[in-house]
Amino acid sequence: MANSSLTDEVVRVVRSSGDKRDYQHLTLSNQLKVLLVHCPDSPKAAASIAVNAGHFDDPDHTQGLAHFLEHMLFLGSRAFPEPSAFGHFLNLHGGQHNAWTGTEFSNFHFDCNANALSRSLEFFASMLKEPLLSDNWIDKEIQSIESEFRLKQNDELRRLYQVHKVTANPEHPFSQFSVGNLNTLKNDKHGSLKSKLKAFFNEHYVAQRMRLVIAGPQSLDELTRLAQQYFSDIKQESGPKEPITAPLYLNEQKGVWIKVKPIKVAYRLILTLPLPSIDEDYPHKTTSFIAHLLGYEGPGSLFNALRSKGWVNSLSAGGGISGSNFKDFNINLQLTSSGRRNASHIVQWIFAYIRKIETEGVIDWRYEERRITTEMSFLYQEPTPVGELANQLSVNAFHYKQEDALYGDYRMDGLNHVYAKRLLQEMTAQNARITLVAPDVETDRVAPIYNTEYAIEAISQLQHQLFSSTPENFCCGLPKPNRFLNSRFAPLELEAGGSLPNLIEDSPQLQLWHLQDRDFRVPKGHIYLSLKLPAVTNSAFNFAIARLWSELMIDALNDDLYDAEVAGLHFNIYPTQSGITIHTTGLSAGQIPLMQHLIERALKTRFARRRWHDLKQSLLSNWHSAHQNQPLNKLFAELNQQLQFGLFRLRDLACELEPVSFRQFTVEIAKLFSPVHVTAFAHGDWKRENALQLGQLIKSNLPSSKSASIKRAPIKRIRDFVSQQLLVPSEHSDTALLLYYQGRDDTSMEQISFMLLQQLIHQPVFQELRTERQLGYVAGSQYFPVQRLPGILFFLQSHEYSADEIYQAMQEVIAQQLEVLHNLTLKEWHHAKSVLRQQIRTIDRNLRVRSQRLWGAIQLADTEFNRQQELLSALEHCQLVEWLERIKERLSDKTQLLRLQT
Missing domain, CATH: 3.30.830.10 (Metalloenzyme, LuxS/M16 peptidase-like)
Incomplete structure (x- = not known):
């Protein structure tokens, strides 16, 4: 060396x-x-x-x-x-x-x-x-x-x-x-x-x-x-860096209420408990363990109790800023309108629960359960791409010992009882900063720069007395032993089979796919269930109540399945443009029982009226405020809605859901599940017999005997639009513009042509629009396929220029890039093709990416699973002169151009 x-x-x-x-x-x-x-x-x-x-x-x-x-x-x-x-x-x-x-x-x-x-x-x-x-x-x-x-x-x-x-x-x-x-x-x-x-x-x-x-x-x-x-020739420092010695908060800045008025309607409560730096405790993760106890959402938890009172919609613990001489330990709650009125009582419950943790919760077996699940996450994590890995490790190098460059985020050597007790003793109302975010708070100050209205005042003596007392009917318990922890930590043995999914059942109501992965040998997997429900997507009203039903189901299942989440079993339920999808992921040993629980509960669960009301209001609030401060995001959402059947504007969903009563909801939701067709995919270490068990489970719990057609809705074509220029209302002062050029067909050659275009122009387009012309901070181009129909976007958001000025600049830059492309040398052309070839050939980097790719192919009826080969073949046959002519035609064809602006 x-x-x-x-x-x-x-x-x-x-x-x-x-x-x-x-x-x-x-x-x-x-x-x-x-x-x-x-x-x-x-x-x-x-x-x-x-x-x-x-x-x-x-x-x-x-x-x-x-x-x-x-x-x-x-x-x-x-x-x-x-x-x-x-x-x-x-x-x-x-x-x-x-x-x-x-x-x-x-x-x-x-x-x-x-x-x-x-x-x-x-x-x-x-x-x-x-x-x-x-x-x-x-x-x-x-x-x-x-x-x-x-x-x-x-x-x-x-x-x-x-x-x-x-x-x-x-x-x-x-x-x-x-x-x-x-x-x-x-x-x-x-x-x-x-x-x-x-x-x-x-x-x-x-x-x-x-x-x-x-x-x-x-x-x-x-x-x-x-x-x-x-x-090796980077210069060396002349002297060590001065440490930060000033405390993050003065004494008068602790033991306070901070009240903040938001722009959008929102109700949040943030209880901040200032602590010293926790960097040296990384081998023990003491604050992480305390956060796990406070943020627990299973039966008897603090969250469960506050939710049952109708005060909160969510609770998380442990976040907050941290640095070389400080750590903010935050308990963050999304409040209901009732919770906003009872903010002081919520704080009382939190401090009572902290005292319960201090006296009863810091026990070795609870820490050991947490350590096991964290260790499992480390042992069976999916490979990280080199870019993400390098980024992560360079920061870790400042915080962990050299041997812990990878393991530092997961290392849990044992419960540090003395340190845990000391931290919990500091978690008092005298040290706390309680932030209430609500539109109706009284404020007397304005924070500079962002002009936020706020007030800060000391916690009163009466409130201190309240926060140090135990609430009436205090019913919170600490986590019990996790029944979902399992002992199978090795993948199932391989059986004979190939590397592509097999269709092992194809009946009028069920299409069941299975693949035992031969490359990623981990005891993990993904199960996807797509319920094709035409009724869900035939109107904004139906889609809105399906979305609310999905939120209610997740909420209702949270109590008995939160331990499953902790043990590495995860689930999600969400409406799509074809119906409703259920997805489970994580350690494979418990996933089929988990899916059985989800399916059996899906149509039998009866929702509490108060939770229905709270989640409805939360959903409406999110829909009304979505994209309010990001005009460009609003244009992206509008573009998707314009191009695809079964998608709806958030404001339309809000208008449809607003007047719905609880009684009407319970009547209407039952109508959504007939007719139905289920497409399922089990991918991981499961054997064929496990997948067949899943299929039997699905068939025995089908919500309807009527079978739905699995034919996909077509993509909307720009040439058929009544207007190819759309004005999207926005409350933001910035102007955003999006130009979408749609491909003429979904052939592999058309897809490759647009991919090559993006490959060759995205960096110079960004450079010209943002860096050279300084038209706006967010600018660029993007390859934008819808299902398999290719297209390309040009976008920009500006606080200074009008939509017409941006449009003119974009047209100039596009024309300029076309000129550059016409002077492309064969060497540059072959180099661009080789780069794209490598990108297409890139192997799946982990089980999750492969599952998503294969599931996407199944959803698009690409059951040959050969898109990669088709694209590579098209790339091989793509010639420069023909490609230039094709791209020039596409970018000059105004019948294929959609302009959206705020």
Whole structure:
């Protein structure tokens, strides 16, 4: 090994049983710590670098500087001054790059085809060593920061977050504005923006404050060589980083009520319990264990009790911000209107339950159950794509020991009784911050930047007395032993069979498919049941009550199946454009009994009127407020509704459901389940006999003897629309525009043609619309197939330009790209085809992805399961001259163009 690096002593990285990758820790001569990952079967490679610098490091006079630097690093380096050079290279080699800025860390990452790793690392290292930070791009990119800020100016979470900041210690860096905008990022007496960027970069982007991960199919020796070649000359720090010593909250900022008025109608209660940093406790996960007890939703739980009173719709525990010297332990509840009126009593119940946990809950067997389920999650996790893996590991490197790079998120060494007791003793009303979000709260202050109305006041003496007392009829219990934990931790033995699903029953009411997976040998699986119910999708009214029925079923089943969720058995019920789907997933040992329970309960469950009312109101609230602050999302939803039968606008669903009474609902829901046809797919380690058992279970519980047709509804064609320009109402001040060009047919050649188009233009379209012209923060293009009919989207959201101006710019960019394509060389053409070929050939990376792909094929009646081969054949026969002519025709055919705008 070359002298320019120092290899750490050999560290055995703890990994799961099915992990075929090799890991090696390395420290370069400049003290940069590196983790190398040899991924033998991966067609792609990736790298990620985490930097111990985030918005907490912003100078007071230039808040948002860390975020702005993140943007600027991608816009050219000394070695590669062209701002689009890295993105263009990755686009040509099947990859992409991205970054994020957090409180104390920033992260930069990319992936690419494996053969492009060396060159990609050259780009990546250059931007991390010598970014250009040119004045021209500073002036342009500041507009993107402003657009990003305005895009989220009415976002409820950001508005609430800002109240959180202004009610925290102003001496703690959390109180600073993290995103930045034109008002905070500017030249001033402290220097030019460029000089500030350089100073921040020089101080923080140093080897000792970075953790690098490189992953790919290359050998560990080759990855070592690449790390040395490109990263050993990153500069070293001149001195250690100063720790944060200021407390997150002052004494007067604890023991308080914070009342926040939202834009949308919403009722939330957030009980925040400030704790010291929990980083050192990761081997024990004490706060995670306490959160498990508080967030438990089974029989006798706190959630169960509050829900039975009609006060809450959901409860989660344990979330909240955390950092090097603090941890917010949050209990987050979605309230009903009755819960809003009883907020103080809800808080009383929570503190009573915390005291119960303190005296009765911290027991080894409960911790051991949690440890077993967490260990199972680790042992049988599905392989992570290299891009996600590198990103995850670079951040983990700052928080875990080297051997725990993978295992740190799962490690539970034993219950730390002393630490658990100390944490629970700190969970008192005297320390708490109680945030009530409701439209009717009285406020007397406005948080700057996002203009959120709020109030903060001390918890009164009477409330303290209430919170320290036990409620009348306090009936909460702690979790009992989990009956769903099983002892089969190995997959069933393989029986004879192939690698494609087999149709093992095909009757008028049931089509049953089965595949025992031969590659992913884990004791897990997926069962899909699609109930073809024409009545569900023949009107918005029926679809709305089907959606409410699905929510009620999940809610009703929660009590007796929450332990199944904890034990690794998961289920979902949801309406689709053909009826209702039931999906179970997780450890295979208990899934068929779980599915039996779901099927048998499906038509027998009777819902409580109060829960029906609460969930109806929650659903209506979500539908009324959906996409309110994201005009572009509203256009995407409208496009789907315009193109496909059986989909409905959320506002139409809300209008239909609003007047429905409980009695009417119970009468109408029964009509939806006849006629019916069931398509089922069992994929995992199950044998054929298990699948046949599932089929018998389905047939014995069919809701109707009438069989429904399984013929799929056609896709709506743009050429048949009365108007090809649609105005979609939006309350947001931004303008959004979406152009959709629809393919003429669903042949493999047509699909490949649009795929190639997106492959060749998506990066330059983004570069031109967003970076060069600065038309808006969200901009780009996307391949958009509906079922198998291909199409392409061009989209942009802007706070400055009108729809006509955006449309004109898009047409110019499309025309410009067509000109570029006409000058495409045969070398570039064959390269684009090779990149797309590799993407199509990409093997399923885990059981979940394969299940989704095969289930999608079954749903589309693609029972040959040969779409990959058909696409590859079409790609092979696609010729440049013919393709150019075809694409030119598609993009100039206005009868195939749909324009949607807000």
